[in-house]
Amino acid sequence: MKINALFAIVSLAIIASAQAGEEASAKHVVAPPAPSCLWSWFAGGSVGIIDGDDWDEEIYTLHVGMERKCAGDDCSHAFYLEVGYTEQDESTTIISESEGPNINSSSDTEVIPITLNYKYECGLTDSFNWYAGAGAGIALVDLEGNETIGQTDTSFSDDDTVFYAHIFAGLVYNISEAFEIFGGARYIFMDDVDLDGETSNGPLDEELHYELGARFNF
Numbered sequence: 001m002k003i004n005a006l007f008a009i010v011s012l013a014i015i016a017s018a019q020a021g022e023e024a025s026a027k028h029v030v031a032p033p034a035p036s037c038l039w040s041w042f043a044g045g046s047v048g049i050i051d052g053d054d055w056d057e058e059i060y061t062l063h064v065g066m067e068r069k070c071a072g073d074d075c076s077h078a079f080y081l082e083v084g085y086t087e088q089d090e091s092t093t094i095i096s097e098s099e100g101p102n103i104n105s106s107s108d109t110e111v112i113p114i115t116l117n118y119k120y121e122c123g124l125t126d127s128f129n130w131y132a133g134a135g136a137g138i139a140l141v142d143l144e145g146n147e148t149i150g151q152t153d154t155s156f157s158d159d160d161t162v163f164y165a166h167i168f169a170g171l172v173y174n175i176s177e178a179f180e181i182f183g184g185a186r187y188i189f190m191d192d193v194d195l196d197g198e199t200s201n202g203p204l205d206e207e208l209h210y211e212l213g214a215r216f217n218f
Helices: 001-027
Strands: 037-051 058-071 077-095 103-123 128-149 152-174 180-192 194-196 198-200 209-218
Touching: 001 152, 037 077, 058 209, 103 152, 128 180, 128 194, 128 209, 152 209
Parallel strands: none
Antiparallel strands: 037 058, 037 209, 058 077, 077 103, 103 128, 128 152, 152 180, 180 209, 194 198
């Protein structure tokens, strides 16, 4: 009797194990779906020129930010921080027509725009994209100068921080998934500056900024 009972218990255990194995093998592991939208980092810079009546100088920029792309969408959204640099040197000589001393003056003005930008970019072809956007922030303006009247030499310096913004558009050429070049134009808005006791229009206000740059995508 004990042997029959033990045999019955072992048989039931074997049958239960076999059924559990069949149920486990019947289940399929489903991988979680890939995210439809991803954020990625990028960094780059550009060389350009300010073309205007008050400022006609080169300008350099560096930027770093993040871009959001969604599967099946040809367009993307990007936010990035950018820092620029441009400077202008001026010198003036006034020759006295009388017995008075001549006047020589020189000045160096530096402008450093710092902006937070938004860029919207869409594909045109497999290699070309177009983009447009806007940015706003501040501009650090620094003035240093020297004036010589006869034998008297006077130096002066001053600085100011003002509102700075721009709108921009251009084209992108994708050399690879990780590297691209771009070219475009910006229209600048800049508040008045107060330097050396005088208030004047922002030197880059209502000027055009043409640029050519490159960007690495990580």
